Amino acid sequence: MDQNKVKTLVNEALAENEALFLIDLNFGTEGSIKVIVDGDSGVPLSECIRISRHVEHNLDRENEDFSLEVTTPNITDPITDPRQYNKNIDRTLKVKTAEENFEGKLLEVTDQAITLFWKTREPKPIGKGKITVEKQQTIPLSDIREAKVKIIF
Structure with missing residues (x-):
């Protein structure tokens, strides 16, 4: 062949x-x-x-x-091409880097990085209980070891 x-x-x-x-x-x-x-x-x-x-x-x-x-790629396959991020804007991604794992909604894609957004519960700075905090993280494409779309039913 x-x-x-x-x-x-x-x-x-x-x-x-x-x-x-x-x-x-x-x-x-x-x-x-x-x-x-x-x-x-x-x-x-x-x-x-x-x-x-x-x-x-x-x-x-x-x-x-x-x-x-x-x-076409299987929905469970990791994202391997930077162009695949664009079609997944507003979807939840699981992203692994060497240092951390992130899970959040894909907000933005550039040639160098992606931006994720998520909400989490954290202890209040003063007093008992927890509060909901919004977080955002920009992750360079070069730092991403694996990124997958989270399947939500």
């Missing part, structure tokens, strides 16, 4: 829709190819079909047997 040819075909198909971007391209055993794509506002099934057809119609099945899967 000519992996460079497959990469070129995937990139050609993605170039037709600038809202789409490649998350992962895996070449498995026995000619299996798995393409994971995401989009700035999701990926319709029709786009997965279009990408699959573009790749499949430009490869010669008579020379090589292969299986092709074009899919």
